[in-house]
Amino acid sequence: MKASTIIFVLSGFFLLCACDKGEAPLLDQLGPDVKVIAPKEGAELPGGENFRLVVEIEENLGLHSYYIWLVNERDGLPSLIEKQHLHTKKHRVDTTYLLPDEPGQAFHIRIEAVDHDDNRTIKSIGITAK
Numbered sequence: 001m002k003a004s005t006i007i008f009v010l011s012g013f014f015l016l017c018a019c020d021k022g023e024a025p026l027l028d029q030l031g032p033d034v035k036v037i038a039p040k041e042g043a044e045l046p047g048g049e050n051f052r053l054v055v056e057i058e059e060n061l062g063l064h065s066y067y068i069w070l071v072n073e074r075d076g077l078p079s080l081i082e083k084q085h086l087h088t089k090k091h092r093v094d095t096t097y098l099l100p101d102e103p104g105q106a107f108h109i110r111i112e113a114v115d116h117d118d119n120r121t122i123k124s125i126g127i128t129a130k
Contacts, residue, residue, distance in 0.1 A: 031121035032059040032066075032113035039109075039127055047129030048101030053081065055093040059115045063088055066113040070097060073106035073126075081109075105129045 037054035045051045057066055065085045069078035081097045099107070111123045 028061045028115060028117040028119060030060055030115075031119040032057050032063055032115055034111050034113050034121050034123040036109065036111065036123060036125050039125070041125045043127045044130040045099050045127055047099055047103055047105070049099060050096040051099050051127075053093065053095050053097055053109065055111055057091045057093070057111075057113050059089055059113070061089075062116050063091055064114050064116045066091070066093075066111065068093065068112075069110045070099075071108050071110055072100070072102075073108065078110070099127075099129050102129050 035056045037056060038052050039045060053068070055068065057063055063086060065083070067083045068081040070081055071078045082093060082095060084091075106126060106128050108124050108126045113121045
């Protein structure tokens with residue numbers, strides 16, 4: 001009986017040693033999914049007036065933070081529209097922001113979303129003041 005126990009233990013040991021585990025898999029390699037609902041890419045919006053900004057962000061394991069900027073294409077200077085530190089899988093931003101009164105000036109809205117594993121998604125859409 002002792003011999004069969006020893007054989008059983010040794011066979012289990014050899015089976016486990018032969019198993020190739022490779023590198024430990026990373027839990028999350030996907031960045032958040034960012035969708036800009038409004039305004040649409042290339043929209044011409046009235047300068048000097050508030051425009052509606054709607055963004056949906058989804059993350060498979062958990063969103064950590066996001067930042068939204070309005071960037072003037074002329075000088076590259078960003079204006080922070082909104083930022084938030086949160087812990088959720090889905091988030092919807094629905095806000096308004098004043099578009100500078102600069103007819104013909106191009107801007108882009110830049111959204112950066114980060115999950116808890118530091119995966120980043122950056123989305124940018126262009127708009128123009130009219």
